[in-house]
Amino acid sequence: MLAIYRREIQSYFYTSAAYVFLGVFLTLGSIFFGVSNLAARSGNLLALLSELSYLWMLLSPILTMRLIAGERQRSTDQMLLASPCPLSGIVLGKYLAACTVLVMAVICSGMYACVIAVYGRLYAGEAAVGYLGLVLQGCAFIALDLFVSCFAKSQMTAVVLGIGVNLLVWMADVLASAVTIEWISRALNFVSLYQRFAPFVRGQLSLSNVMYYLFFIAVMMFMSVRALDARRWSEA
């Protein structure tokens, strides 16, 4: 697993994937910061983090498209499958590598917090909870898109599928507030990642929400392993 993790990290930076991800995230993040904080003369970091969380929907597939679909496209998946490393190790190594790049992006976005701290007032506890939520939200999207990537034969398909599924997740949030039937609304609220994220950007740390994210990630990992294993039994 460590071998896979190291290779993926190297690969992100040998190719343009990590630079595109970090570049787009920080460019759009800076625009949000400029408009929401600098131009509005606001020190509300949590509102900025809430806006940044929507970027995961579009950017997470950039990190995950190569993980499974890319290997399949290059036929390097056979090298991994023929190695003694178990499928769970392969999936986990790749997932952690993508999460590491995401965490790097979040660390870079810490400069916005620094600016607010210098020129305004920053509540460290609130900021920490907000950043924890942002990381968990991003890791959940990566887990979801990694699972989606298991069904794609090319990286392009993986990106399109990933963005599509992410939008559906976001739609669940929108639908939950629009649907009048209570149990459907409640169910949609339960599966909505954005509903779980909302308390973090209010500065509220809830163990149940953290557990929900961890459970969601574990389920996605498990399903990714099963999807890859199922392909061995059925692939034409």
Add this chain to the structure above:
Amino acid sequence: MISFDHVSKRYGTLNALQDVSFSVPKGQVLGLLGQNGAGKTTAMNILTGCLAPTAGGVSIGGNDVILHPREAKRMIGYLPEVTPVYEEMTVRAYLRFACELKEVERKAIPAHVETVAEKTGLFDVLDRKIGNLSKGYRQRTGVAQALCGTPEVIVLDEPTAGLDPRQNSEMRQLILSLAGEHTILFSSHILSEVQAVCDRVIILHHGKVICDRLLHDLHSTEHRLRVVVDCPEEKLLPALRQLQSARRVEPEKNDDPALTQAVLTVDGSGLAERELFTLLSALQTPLLRLAPVEDSLEDIFLRATMDETA
């Protein structure tokens, strides 16, 4: 060392492998032959754990590939049909990664990478990016990753595909140099290559094993004789077909209608020549020529696949 036990694989309604059974002893170089779609790659993918069989089982060194994948896969080095290389990596970094995957002890990796590179002729390009290498070097890199961890079994799926004649010859030499130390399973469309490299050949056709022989046995179990007799075909061919030792009689074109030229496929008992002379003396026809026909592997392959199709 390798055992296929009644292995079948279905893709929907297509039977890619049907009840395939064979075993490969330690140190043998086995050539898998077959037309496109015969099931060679499927067999190799099942052996390496990339695919699971629909029925039956495969074991390597006594370890079932499905039940004990880790132990079984530790014993395998696999070069798939499409060379599995990461173009953005240098050869050294790639081989290092392959060693880590094969669980080579961390401290031993740098020396092991150099040994493998030396063996495969990659030493001079160790620090070059794989994306910048020629097809021949990429293929060597693929073989090198298969050698990482010094596996007992090397599985090579068409390792010479797409190489020029010189690279082809170099690859053949490389495989020959590995033959003593490893059990090798090797597939190719180039029959002369299989003949040059392998001890034994298995011919797959429509997912079935239709021929499984040691290469030197291929020539000894069946003889072909070319005969030219001073007698018209209408009279001689029916008589030749009656010979007890004749499995097949194939007339060949000749310009003189008074002569018969034919190839007899006979068993290896040595009776054929005796029967033939007895027949011709009974018919009082002179034998003008009798010569053995040397079969190439290509002839055997074509005949085996043709018989099965017929």
